[in-house]
Amino acid sequence: MQYALIVRESSRDFARRADPTYRDGWIAYTQALIQAGIMTGGAGLTAPETGTVVRRKGEDHDVQDGPYPEGKEQLGGFYLIDVPDFDTALEWATRVPVSAEGSVEVRPRLQM
Amino acid sequence: MTVEAERVAERVARQFYGKLVAFLAARSRDLPAAEDALSQALVDALRVWPERGIPDRPEAWVLVAARRNLMRAARHRSVRENARPTIVLAFEEAEARMNEVATDALPDERLKLLFACTHPQIDKGIHTPLMLQVVLGIDAKAIAQAFVVSPAAMGQRLVRAKANIRDTGIGFAIPDRHSLPERLSAVLSAIYAAYGLGWDNLDGADGGCSGLSSEAIWLCRALLSMLPEEPEVIGLLALMLYCEGRRAARHNAEGEYIALDKQSTDRWNAIMLAEADTLLRKAGAANRFGPFQCMAAIQSVHAARRLTGLTDWDALVILYDALLMMQPTIGARVSRAAVLGRTKGPKAGLASLDAMDAREIRAYQPYWAVRAHLLTEVGDYPAAEAAYLSAIGLSDSPAVRCFLMDRLTDVRSGVA
Secondary structure, three states: OEEEEEEEEOHHHHHHHHOHHHHHHHHHHHHHHHHOOOEEEEEEOOOHHHOEEEEEEOOEEEEEEOOOOOOOOEEEEEEEEEOOOHHHHHHHHOOOOOOOOOEEEEEEOOOO | OHHHHHHHHHHHHHHHHHHHHHHHHHHHOOHHHHHHHHHHHHHHHHHHHHHHOOOOOHHHHHHHHHHHHHHHHHHHHHHHHOOOHHHHHHHHHHHHHHHHOOOOOOOOOHHHHHHHHOOOOOOHHHHHHHHHHHHHOOOHHHHHHHHOOOHHHHHHHHHHHHHHHHHOOOOOOOOOOOOHHHHHHHHHHHHHHHHOOOOOOOOOOOOOOOOOHHHHHHHHHHHHHHOOOOHHHHHHHHHHHHHHHHHHHHEOOOOOEOOHHHOOHHHOOHHHHHHHHHHHHHHHHOOOOOHHHHHHHHHHHHHOHHHHOOOOHHHHHHHHHHHHHHOOOHHHHHHHHHHHHHHOOHHHHHHHHHOOOHHHHOOOHHHHHHHHHHHHHHOOHHHHHHHHHHHHHHOOOHHHHHHHHHHHHHHHOOOO
């Protein structure tokens, strides 16, 4: 079954991406997923300030530069994994090297 | 007055929950109903005691109230279901028996409850949560936290498991001589899992302990009080005490992880370790060796470093060989390879790791940590680097990750 591991990080976390130790943690985790043969997709994203949020305003659009206004945690990236059940997906979620300020959300992929 | 009542009710719940549920469930064979009846009785207590005063024997009051609730519910059901005369009869017999028994001689039926929760017909994965909820009254959310499971899913599984016990008529009885060893093994495994360790964990030394370790030890002590001569029960208690006794040394003041061979033995709890040593000797006297005694013996070798300053690696190889004959798990195999690395050198340890099934160890963190260490010793730095990255990626502890990262840095900078 397919699940998404949605990673959210604080602004301090994003600042730490330049630190090789922090980066190594993510490289190591990604390698572990691939080695286990369960990673089916995913992507890391650049910092929230580099994004732009588009909303509808009637027939028009509202365009705001990032970061996304609500919440201290911002989307950092996501993994798509294929594992036997939800418990296993949670187990892999505990290995994601988020800091104490980050989080990992596990959600099943929509089957079309 | 209400605060006083709350305090007493809470004490009754904490001290007697398991006993009361066991007593109620044993007769009705209906765990969900027993728990409901008990919860309702505690609610009634909080309502009634502030007005009428706290009784001299609050636990007896709660028991009588719970029994009444149970019988009311059963009669309600039997009327609805139109004939379950056996249930009503069982209750009436139970009521008669209860009136004979002096209220201070509440029979300890927790043992039957422990066996019921770990019955072979119940899915193994739910044994531990069932036991924790039914005997210790821990709620599903807390259990879910301890084992990193969705709280809603845990709640549903527990409800289903208890209904299963009721519907399949699983008995509340102590197994006979013939099936006792196997059934007891299931109970012990469930308690071990509650401690936070399972057969897959590396050697008890650094296992991730769940937040329920004191509950697990309590359960084992309760089990031991009911089966005082069973060597495997003694062995499990000794094993958990060895692990608990070294827990404080596993992290330094800054929260950094300290490996077993680098731990300062004066941070070990000497009293706990001494108790573990005594228990292990007592278990040995029964001359019925088993996997839990074996794992405890392994830990006692490590613990002996506080007395002798050394670790007897040769003894460890022998003990791991014995463990593998009884319980061939990947945890034991990896641990043995690490020990072999000390007695016969890193190449021998690596050979032992190479012989393991690739599918089994692909996502097994301890394998990669041990492998990385042995590869470093052998001087194969590129392979060691890759193995360290795997171990880091598979770690669920930030402290362990940090520790492994430091080792990786040493390898990369040629300091290893």
